[in-house]
Amino acid sequence: MDTKILTKNFGLKDSHLLSVYESTGGYQNLKKLFGMQPGDVIEEVKKSGLRGRGGAGFPTGLKWSFVPKDSPKPKYLCVNADESEPGTFKDRYLLELDPHRLIEGMIICSYAIDCHNAYVYIRGEFVYPKVQLEKAIEEAYQKGYLGKNILGSGFDLEITVHRGAGAYICGEETALLNSLEGKRGQPRLKPPFPAVVGLFACPTVVNNVETISALPYVLENGADAYRQFGTEKSPGTKMFSVSGHVNRPGNFEIPLGYPLKKLIMEDAGGIKDGKALKAVIPGGSSVPVLTAEEAMDVNLDYESLQEKGTMLGSGGVIVMDETTCMVKALTNLAHFYSHESCGQCSPCREGTGWAHKILQRMLGGEGRANDIDELNRIADNMAGKTICVLADALAMPIWSYLKKFRSEFEALCRS
Amino acid sequence: MSFTFNDENKKKFDAILARYPEKQAAMLPALWLAQEQNEWISPEAMEYVASLLGLTPAKVYEVASFYTMFNLEPIGKYHFQVCRTLSCQLCGSEDITKYLKEKLGIQKLGDKSQDGRFTLSEVECLGSCGTAPMLQLNDDYHEDLTPQKLDELIASLK
Ligand SMILES: Cc1cc2nc3c(=O)[nH]c(=O)nc-3n(C[C@H](O)[C@H](O)[C@H](O)COP(=O)(O)O)c2cc1C
Ligand code: SF4
Ligand code: FES
Numbered sequence: 093m094d095t096k097i098l099t100k101n102f103g104l105k106d107s108h109l110l111s112v113y114e115s116t117g118g119y120q121n122l123k124k125l126f127g128m129q130p131g132d133v134i135e136e137v138k139k140s141g142l143r144g145r146g147g148a149g150f151p152t153g154l155k156w157s158f159v160p161k162d163s164p165k166p167k168y169l170c171v172n173a174d175e176s177e178p179g180t181f182k183d184r185y186l187l188e189l190d191p192h193r194l195i196e197g198m199i200i201c202s203y204a205i206d207c208h209n210a211y212v213y214i215r216g217e218f219v220y221p222k223v224q225l226e227k228a229i230e231e232a233y234q235k236g237y238l239g240k241n242i243l244g245s246g247f248d249l250e251i252t253v254h255r256g257a258g259a260y261i262c263g264e265e266t267a268l269l270n271s272l273e274g275k276r277g278q279p280r281l282k283p284p285f286p287a288v289v290g291l292f293a294c295p296t297v298v299n300n301v302e303t304i305s306a307l308p309y310v311l312e313n314g315a316d317a318y319r320q321f322g323t324e325k326s327p328g329t330k331m332f333s334v335s336g337h338v339n340r341p342g343n344f345e346i347p348l349g350y351p352l353k354k355l356i357m358e359d360a361g362g363i364k365d366g367k368a369l370k371a372v373i374p375g376g377s378s379v380p381v382l383t384a385e386e387a388m389d390v391n392l393d394y395e396s397l398q399e400k401g402t403m404l405g406s407g408g409v410i411v412m413d414e415t416t417c418m419v420k421a422l423t424n425l426a427h428f429y430s431h432e433s434c435g436q437c438s439p440c441r442e443g444t445g446w447a448h449k450i451l452q453r454m455l456g457g458e459g460r461a462n463d464i465d466e467l468n469r470i471a472d473n474m475a476g477k478t479i480c481v482l483a484d485a486l487a488m489p490i491w492s493y494l495k496k497f498r499s500e501f502e503a504l505c506r507s
Numbered sequence: 508m509s510f511t512f513n514d515e516n517k518k519k520f521d522a523i524l525a526r527y528p529e530k531q532a533a534m535l536p537a538l539w540l541a542q543e544q545n546e547w548i549s550p551e552a553m554e555y556v557a558s559l560l561g562l563t564p565a566k567v568y569e570v571a572s573f574y575t576m577f578n579l580e581p582i583g584k585y586h587f588q589v590c591r592t593l594s595c596q597l598c599g600s601e602d603i604t605k606y607l608k609e610k611l612g613i614q615k616l617g618d619k620s621q622d623g624r625f626t627l628s629e630v631e632c633l634g635s636c637g638t639a640p641m642l643q644l645n646d647d648y649h650e651d652l653t654p655q656k657l658d659e660l661i662a663s664l665k
Contacts, residue, residue, distance in 0.1 A: 178592045178632040216576045217633050219646040252526040258576035274534030276573040335594035335636035342637050424593045428631050
């Protein structure tokens with residue numbers, strides 16, 4: 093069975109063009125869409141079991157159903173194209189190589205939640221993907237797929253691309269909303285959730301690029317067809333970005349439940365220079381690390397990864413071979429999170445910076461006997477105590493690296 | 508020196524305003540226009556943006572200073588930004604930074620070269636980890652870097 097849904101056009105010449113997308117059936121289902129009740133579209137997406145591909149894995153249809161139908165306020169869709177979780181580089185390719193799939197997905201979601209103004213929040217560094225997306229949007233307007241009274245349906249939709257300006261935290265959905273509103277990109281306290289009080293204080297759906305790009309398939313083929321892929325509890329396909337010490341890094345779309353071993357050793361060509369595998373981060377830099385042994389014995393679906401004490405996250409697979417210094421790897425991540433902390437909550441602001449200082453001191457050969465305990469304590473004080481989960485995103489690596497690779501840390505801590 | 512948008516950017520700004528129900532949402536787009544026009548965002552440009560959006564200059568500064576891509580000081584014509592995050596580090600980004608430092612004659616990250624043409628910084632993950640090590644030079648990504656590729660890249664700059 094061909095398992096390519098999101099990437100099926102990637103190999104086609106000029107796959108980003110409207111004419112190519114249309115020639116593969118693109119936009120053909122809008123007529124069907126406009127013949128459906130919005131509530132039925134939400135039901136179909138619920139039935140498909142599609143879950144958010146941005147990191148948290150929240151059920152997509154359920155999220156849409158939280159948008160109050162009777163609210164007199166306008167509703168908004170914000171597509172999260174901030175792609176900044178280290179190790180993740182899939183949305184960029186979806187934007188560059190198949191932007192019309194995203195646009196069609198946005199029309200489907202907007203129709204379902206009664207949104208007439210949708211935004212794509214794209215990270216500031218993605219200049220080329222932004223140009224590709226804007227050209228595609230222009231094409232779609234010209235063809236009458238966007239704008240007023242789309243295909244005579246009476247449904248209006250405007251899409252605007254909003255460029256970020258360099259801040260990882262703007263990928264967090266409420267920081268994204270603040271940033272779009274022209275404020276500092278700092279997360280908001282939840283509740284209220286964006287579905288009720290989101291952009292401009294109106295009901296808002298925030299979904300990842302990959303999540304939205306899966307919708308045209310679901311609409312065309314139905315929930316059952318989508319559920320043919322993946323496992324009972326984790327249906328569908330997902331893109332995994334593989335980087336680090338492998339022979340063929342890149343993006344791979346696979347059905348959920350696929351063995352991580354196969355992804356690394358076959359699809360990504362195995363470990364570079366014939367070295368042995370040491371560790372794998374399976375879902376972007378924020379999730380707990382796996383030892384080689386664990387990694388060779390786990391499937392890529394939400395439940396299997398959870399059983400192993402880690403998460404599917406954004407699908408960023410970072411592979412580390414036997415030469416990798418785990419203290420250095422963790423120090424690199426601590427630098428990242430301390431640099432990207434928005435500074436609102438003291439456990440995060442102070443904790444990330446402090447952890448980074450201790451780790452750097454260790455790396456410099458000045459580790460102290462109680463540093464490992466100290467790091468664990470810092471992580472305990474960060475997790476679950478802040479406005480957003482950026483603090484947890486460093487706490488989880490700290491705990492897992494210290495636990496699984498303790499001897500490497502001990503070797504750097506003189507008693 | 509006062510700052511105003513040129514005619515083209517004035518038109519662009521008006522079109523941008525129409526896309527949002529609230530004026531302040533045009534903040535980032537307006538700052539981008541200002542930076543594109545002038546290569547950096549001067550205090551005068553922030554005052555101008557403030558007047559367009561009906562906000563105080565302090566408010567605009569508060570927002571602009573939050574985002575790393577807004578240059579609130581002039582920078583070199585060519586800005587090399589080497590990704591330093593994990594996947595790139597695993598694939599040798601430190602060597603890339605070291606090589607560029609020597610080649611461009613830059614002592615400290617964030618500094619300009621002596622002739623003022625080049626700025627070298629390290630940045631966090633650019634969403635291009637599969638083609639590590641990589642850097643962003645102004646708007647463009649350069650991937651799968653080697654010393655030879657860096658030589659060619661530098662030689663191609665006017
Ligand atoms: C610190 C932080 C960074 C995040 N970065 C991203 C990101 O770059 N892209 C993304 O889609 N989601 C990101 N998320 C998740 C979003 O908050 C949100 O859950 C997601 O966009 C919802 O879309 P989905 O349900 O389709 O996954 C981030 C979350 C946190 C806490
Ligand atoms: S946890 Fe960190 S990044 Fe999140 S809101 Fe608090 S300070 Fe900001
Ligand atoms: S780690 Fe360098 S681009 Fe992601």
